[in-house]
Each structure stands twice: as structure tokens, then as C-alpha cells.
Amino acid sequence: MNKRRKKITNFSKAAYSMMLPFLIFFIITILIPTIMSLWFSFSQVSDSIDFVGLSNFKAIFKDPLFFKSYYNVFIFMFFSIPITVLLALIFAVLLNKPTIKGRGFFRTVYYLPAVTSIVAVSSVFLTFYNPTGLFNAVVTAFGGQPIPWLTDPFWARVSIIIISIWLNVGYYTVLFLAGLQNISGEIYESADIDGANSFQQFFKITIPMLKPVILMGMILSTINGLGAFEVPNILFKNGFGPESSAVTVGVNLYKTSFEMVDFGKASAISWTMVIVAAILSVIQFIIGGKDNEA
Amino acid sequence: MKLSKFLGGVAVVAAVLTLAGCSGGTSSKDSKSGNKTEADLAKAERVKTGTLEVYAPKGKNTDYLQESLKIYNKKYKTSLKIKAVDVAPNVPMVQKITPKLVAGEKMPDLIFLQDSNAGSIFNKFEKNFYSSEDYGFVKKYGSNFYSAKMNMLANVAPSKKTYGFPNDWGNAAMFYNDKAFKSAGIDMDDIKTWDEFIEAGKQLKAKTGKNLLFMRDTGELDLVNYLTEEQGLSMFDKSGNLNLLKPEVKKAYQIIKKIQDADLVSYGNSKDYTAIGQKCGAIFAGGWLASYQANDYPDDSGDWRIGKVPAISESAKSYSPMSGGSSYYVPKKSNNPTAALQFISFALTNQDCLASYMDLSGLPANTKAYDTEASHKKFAYYGDQEILQTLNEISKDSIEGYAFPYTADLGNYIEAASYDIKKNGTSVDKALQKQADEFVAKYSIKVNK
Numbered sequence: 001m002n003k004r005r006k007k008i009t010n011f012s013k014a015a016y017s018m019m020l021p022f023l024i025f026f027i028i029t030i031l032i033p034t035i036m037s038l039w040f041s042f043s044q045v046s047d048s049i050d051f052v053g054l055s056n057f058k059a060i061f062k063d064p065l066f067f068k069s070y071y072n073v074f075i076f077m078f079f080s081i082p083i084t085v086l087l088a089l090i091f092a093v094l095l096n097k098p099t100i101k102g103r104g105f106f107r108t109v110y111y112l113p114a115v116t117s118i119v120a121v122s123s124v125f126l127t128f129y130n131p132t133g134l135f136n137a138v139v140t141a142f143g144g145q146p147i148p149w150l151t152d153p154f155w156a157r158v159s160i161i162i163i164s165i166w167l168n169v170g171y172y173t174v175l176f177l178a179g180l181q182n183i184s185g186e187i188y189e190s191a192d193i194d195g196a197n198s199f200q201q202f203f204k205i206t207i208p209m210l211k212p213v214i215l216m217g218m219i220l221s222t223i224n225g226l227g228a229f230e231v232p233n234i235l236f237k238n239g240f241g242p243e244s245s246a247v248t249v250g251v252n253l254y255k256t257s258f259e260m261v262d263f264g265k266a267s268a269i270s271w272t273m274v275i276v277a278a279i280l281s282v283i284q285f286i287i288g289g290k291d292n293e294a
Numbered sequence: 295m296k297l298s299k300f301l302g303g304v305a306v307v308a309a310v311l312t313l314a315g316c317s318g319g320t321s322s323k324d325s326k327s328g329n330k331t332e333a334d335l336a337k338a339e340r341v342k343t344g345t346l347e348v349y350a351p352k353g354k355n356t357d358y359l360q361e362s363l364k365i366y367n368k369k370y371k372t373s374l375k376i377k378a379v380d381v382a383p384n385v386p387m388v389q390k391i392t393p394k395l396v397a398g399e400k401m402p403d404l405i406f407l408q409d410s411n412a413g414s415i416f417n418k419f420e421k422n423f424y425s426s427e428d429y430g431f432v433k434k435y436g437s438n439f440y441s442a443k444m445n446m447l448a449n450v451a452p453s454k455k456t457y458g459f460p461n462d463w464g465n466a467a468m469f470y471n472d473k474a475f476k477s478a479g480i481d482m483d484d485i486k487t488w489d490e491f492i493e494a495g496k497q498l499k500a501k502t503g504k505n506l507l508f509m510r511d512t513g514e515l516d517l518v519n520y521l522t523e524e525q526g527l528s529m530f531d532k533s534g535n536l537n538l539l540k541p542e543v544k545k546a547y548q549i550i551k552k553i554q555d556a557d558l559v560s561y562g563n564s565k566d567y568t569a570i571g572q573k574c575g576a577i578f579a580g581g582w583l584a585s586y587q588a589n590d591y592p593d594d595s596g597d598w599r600i601g602k603v604p605a606i607s608e609s610a611k612s613y614s615p616m617s618g619g620s621s622y623y624v625p626k627k628s629n630n631p632t633a634a635l636q637f638i639s640f641a642l643t644n645q646d647c648l649a650s651y652m653d654l655s656g657l658p659a660n661t662k663a664y665d666t667e668a669s670h671k672k673f674a675y676y677g678d679q680e681i682l683q684t685l686n687e688i689s690k691d692s693i694e695g696y697a698f699p700y701t702a703d704l705g706n707y708i709e710a711a712s713y714d715i716k717k718n719g720t721s722v723d724k725a726l727q728k729q730a731d732e733f734v735a736k737y738s739i740k741v742n743k
Binding site: 045046047059062063064065130131148150151152236237238240241242243244255257258259260261262263 | 385388389392396411414415417418419420421422511512513561562563564565699700702703705706709710713714717732735736738
């Protein structure tokens, strides 16, 4: 018995020793900044750090731009997340088929946007959205009217959604592909024997089996969407866009931090992001069903 | 178990040390480098050796500092050095220095900051800098600088004490394609008011096909500011309250509408401001445009001129709208604050240093610079016009404005109002009211009517 306990203790020591570097790194880079951010959100940060209670939260709730930024982000997420997930699913299923030639090449190509600088991508899209850019050249070639991509609130939002989809599809394709490869081929064989067609297999086997991965993808997209900053900031000089149609919570947070130098309010904004992301994630878990807990 | 307790201990100690470091940082500032007053430093002996760390954008400003340091070292037989760190003087500078200020870390000896961004720093961290006023710089040299510049610096900090060492200053000017206007039969020397300018624009378009000027397609901003300031009204009063609903702003929108209705505008992204403007009859911008225009569009050499922005009316006084400028600041918690104060006071007031700045296309805020030979340099791009003298004359009529932490953000609200008026057909009153309501709700300030 004692020998067994000693063995466990030795094992624990080794495990803790291996955890130590990560733990120290985690404390310094994540835990402490998180605690400080929470502290700042109840403080006025200046020559000294003074506790001010809820006044930072009261101030941001009085600002119409705060709500506008959330409204914009929800619009972006409402359209970009389902489209991204759907396209990624389609690509993943196609790339999972052994009959497709050059799968490795396509996987690399689809994944490329995920490792490309968002700043570079946004700058390239900026030229595409130019009144005489590529997109309007295509539209007018088909007899359409040039689209005011960046000068109309509706199209400004569409512009951001397009870039967001383009940037994320590849990443989620690879994520879903990994999930697909964990689904045993025997399940599909059984379905074949039972006479299920491809659509039935997709909706009755693939989607349910991929649910946890899809759910994770949607939660990641939600968190990324709330913090979106680079794309609106590059497409529009001030990150706002026409009638503030492009301003995101991330842009508002950045401007509050580094234009207003108000770290108290900025921390308060960031904590609203944490709370909203948590609420949305819980909702997604609930909608996703109990079986996704795995 | 012991190891897990140890790990827990590490976590707690690290957290406590970091938090203590943060709060301790703020209190230790006063006890260490910040314990000497400006008056003490003013009496200090000249520092002979050392390296000044300067945060400034690499280019003409760092070249000017290096050039000035040579003159300084020669004059005072010192051997100071400069280590320049390339940082843009606006938001990137704020980004770079604010974490240091919050954490109480060591700062550079000199920072170069745009006046419009200084308000947000000094609103929170005033005590972390040496005051140029208390150091005696303002009393000794202040009258040599543009009064608008000194007024701006005097109102940056909440205490209304001057902290900045004034470097450059510029007012908005009219850059116009003289050749194009002449080919349309217009002598721009005769154009004094906006009404005359608009008529000239119609003639220019009819004869050459060129539009008169650029406006932002997401809602005009610069012209609203310029036209308002020309009437002697800054967007904020001295107390920081908003002037957006004043009649002068509405008058500005009337003039803009006239130009738009006459179809004299090339619309575009504000990033393409100068590129589109170059194809128009005129560009309204600060003196900084001169150095870019000659480099970016060398084929147009000799065609362009610089003049004052047309007046709203001939009878009323016309002020020169602000374009902006930058200043140096000396942080308390730095290695060589005494040397920094001594050197920057010299560089900004010595005639040779100022002449070298103008050679590098800088526009010093020190008016004594315009007495030097360098200020009479002729610029071939502008038909041998002495543009430094022209810009100096324009700056003498500058409006006096203020830089509050929220000054830059107002631009977003003006753009939104302009968009609402132009694209949605909303009345000027209603559009301005909407934006003013949102702005004052955000910053808890008053709106003047």
C-alpha cells in the first residue's frame, strides 16, 4: 500500500514539475493581467490607481457608441459565423473524400488565409473594394452598378463580413476535417448497408458526430468576433466607417485605451466582452445539446 | 502535496509582487527621479556627458536633433549623445509610453508628441513630466513662439500649466494648381472669399474638367473644421465644452453644400486625400503637405502655389484654421532629465538649430526662425515661392484652440453628421444635434448653443 502511495506521490511530483514552467508563464501572462484588468475596471488609472466603484461601467453604459459597437458585432457574427461554418463543413467533407485528388494541396491552400497577416489581407481587400477596384470591375462587367463598398453603412458591413468569412473558412475547414477523421468509417459502411443516401449520412451521422467541433468553432468565432479590430481599422481610417457602421467592441476598446488613455473604462469594456462571450457560449452549449459536453 | 502547496505559493507570491510592483511604481516615482523640482534643475550645472534616449519619428525630426546636438556639444564643450527610438508622434507614441507610465517604469529622456494627443496623456499623467513653465522656458522664450501654439500647450494639462517644449506648428493653407487656374483664365491672387473661390471652381471645371477639391465619401471632416475655425470658433471652448451647435458650424455646412451642389467635388477615401487632391484645383492641408507633394508628384513641379484659405466674407476677420504641431516633453522618471531639459531648451531656440530644421523642411513654432536666411529659401516646386515665409504669415493669424483628451474623437462624430446630411438628406440642425447629444453623453461635457 505504502509502495503504491509513494509511486503516486513520485508521479505527482514529476507531473507538477513539468507543469511548473507553464504555470509560471500562465500566472504572469494570463492570470495577473486578468486580475489587474478587473482591478482597473473599478479604478481610475492615472498618476495613481484609485478605486472608483462602478463609475467606469456607468460611463460606458451612457455611451451610445458602446451599444452601437455591440450591435455591429452581433450583425457581423449573425451572418459571418453560419456562412463560415457551412462553407467550412462543405470543404471539410469534400477534402475528406479519398477520391478527391490533390487533397493535401487544397488543405494547404484553404488554410493559408488563417496564417496570413490580417493587416495584409485587409489591405488587399481595401484595393478590391475601391470604387474602381476588382469587385466593382466584376459587378460592372456583368452589367451591374458599382457598389459603394466602403461608403455605405450596409455595404461597409458586408465588406467586413466577406473578409471575416474569407479569413476563417480555412481554419474551420481544417478543424472540421480533424473531426471528420475521428468518425469511424464503419458507421458510414453500416449506413450504406442500411440504404442511407449521402444526404442522410451527412445530416444523420456527420453533423451529429461533428457537433462538439462545430460548437467549439462557433464559440471561437464568437470570441474572435467580439474582439475584431484589424479589419475595420484598416478598411476605414478611424475604424468607424460610415455612420459608425464598422465600429466593433475591439475598436472601441482600443480607442478608449490609446486615444483616450482611459484604462479604467477600457478595462470595463473588456469585462463586458468577457461576460457577453460567456453568455453567448452558454447559449451555444444549450442550443448545441447535452451530448456536446464531451 | 508539498509541491502543490509550493506551486500555490509561487502563484500567490508572483501575483502579490506584480500587483505591489504596479502600485509601488506610482509612489516611487516621486521619491526617486521626481524629487527635484524644475527650479532646482534650472539651476543645475550643464551636464557634460551622457546619452539622451529620445522617442521620435526617424527622419527630419531625429536628423534635426542630431544636427542640433552637434551645435550644442561644440558650444558647451559637452559630449552628449542621442539614442533615437523610432516612434510616430501620435497614437503609437501613446501606446508606447502609457504602459510605462502606468507601471512606473523608466521613461526615455525626451518624447516627441503631437499636440492633439497630448491632452489624453496629461489628463492622466501630468505629475510624471517636468513643466517647461516651471523650468523657466516659457518665461524666457515663450513670447518668441506663435501665441496659438503656446496657448495650445498652456491648455493641455488639467492644471493649465505648460509642460511642452514647442517644436513645430502649422496652420491649414490652400495649396492650389496655379497653372490649371491660369489656363481657365483665373488669377488666384484675386480670389479672396469662398464665394469667389466657388465661382473660380466652376470656371476651372468648365475649362479643364478638374474638380475644385476633395471631400471624404464617408462624410466631410476637414473642411467643416477649417471653415468653422476661420470664423474664430474652435470646436471646444476653453473649459472643454462642445461648440458643435454654434451658428459658425452651420455656416460651414452651408458653404460645403454650395460646393457640393455646384458639383465641384472629387469624393474618395480619406486615405487618398492627397492623391485625389493632386488632380483637383486645390488641396487644403497643413504646411506638411509641401514636403510630400514635391516628392510624390515631381512631374507637377512649378505648377502649384500656396496661399491663405479663402475668407468666409471680406468684411469679417478671417483666422487661419489649425493644422497641428508637435512638442517635446521631458519625463521625470528618466536617466538624464537635466541634460534633456538643457539640450531641448537650446535646440528649440538657437538660430542655427532652427535654420537646420527648416533646411529639413520643418516648420518651427519659434517665430525667430523666420528671421533667418534659411526661411527665405525659394521652392522650385511652388514656382520659386518662399513658402516658409508664406506659411509663417498664415500662422500669424492662427485661431487659438485647445487639445482635450476627446478632441480627436470629435472627428468621428462630425464625419457621421456630414454623412447624414449628404447621403440621408437630414437637416444640418438635426444631424448636428444627434451627434452632439451622443458626444456629450459619452464624455459628460456640456454643449454650447
